[in-house]
Amino acid sequence: xxxxxxxxxxxxxxxxxxxxxxxxxxxxxxxxxxxxxxxxxxxxxxxxxxxxxxxxxxxxxxxxxxxxxxxxxxxxxxxxxxxxxxxxxxxxxxxxxxxxxxxxxxxx
Amino acid sequence: xxxxxxxxxxxxxxxxxxxxxxxxxxxxxxxxxxxxxxxxxxxxxxxxxxxxxxxxxxxxxxxxxxxxxxxxxxxxxxxxxxxxxxxxxxxxxxxxxxxxxxxxxxxx
Numbered sequence: 307x308x309x310x311x312x313x314x315x316x317x318x319x320x321x322x323x324x325x326x327x328x329x330x331x332x333x334x335x336x337x338x339x340x341x342x343x344x345x346x347x348x349x350x351x352x353x354x355x356x357x358x359x360x361x362x363x364x365x366x367x368x369x370x371x372x373x374x375x376x377x378x379x380x381x382x383x384x385x386x387x388x389x390x391x392x393x394x395x396x397x398x399x400x401x402x403x404x405x406x407x408x409x410x411x412x413x414x
Numbered sequence: 415x416x417x418x419x420x421x422x423x424x425x426x427x428x429x430x431x432x433x434x435x436x437x438x439x440x441x442x443x444x445x446x447x448x449x450x451x452x453x454x455x456x457x458x459x460x461x462x463x464x465x466x467x468x469x470x471x472x473x474x475x476x477x478x479x480x481x482x483x484x485x486x487x488x489x490x491x492x493x494x495x496x497x498x499x500x501x502x503x504x505x506x507x508x509x510x511x512x513x514x515x516x517x518x519x520x521x522x
Contacts, residue, residue: 334459341462345453351442351476354449358473361466368459 321399322379329391330372337364380404384411429507430487437499438480445472488512492519 314322344357371385386392387408394412397405422430452465479493494500495516502520505513 330459334462337462338456341456341465342453345450348446348449351438354442354445354469355473357449358466358469361462361469365463365466 315401318400318404321397322383325383325386325392325396326372328396329386330368332391333368333372333389337361337368340364380407381411383408384414387412388414423509426508426512429505430491433491433494433500433504434480436504437494438476440499441476441480445469445476448472488515489519491516492522495520496522 341357341361344353344360348354348357371382373382383392383397384407387394394405394409397408400408449465449469452461452468456462456465479490481490491500491505492515495502502513502517505516508516
């Protein structure tokens, strides 16, 4: 997360990083809650392998989604809003053009 | 587990299958207990990825170790005894030669 985004003001970068970290924290918290729920019920090999497959997929999704260096950061924010991991209000501070693009993409 | 082992009497095959299933059940129970313990403490992304790595390794070990079709079933039993997942007494019914080989290998 310690890179400079071309075309983003310093304030916008701060807004983006804070929003990004909040969404990441929420995604991880959601995953932890799901793991705890499944762990309590664990009662056999099949359930363990299912839990393992579940974490594998979620890890892949989270690590793929939360790449701050990803060039399409606007698209990343749009997908986070769509998934309920970020509220549009948390991106206040970005310029109108970026916000407009994010909001538009989040509708798809 | 529904294969015929050449050189094994029907009784020996039953003994082997029961012992095998008991050791498998113990290995899975140990893994479940470890997962539950870690799940209770989960408090961040790093801990989740560590739990995931842990289950990945254990799954690989268990799936590799508990292959009943594995030609070296005597070696498998020896390793299960060595790991404390099986007691030599649970293999009573196998002929003396098989038991001798298993006991000898379990010492290494």
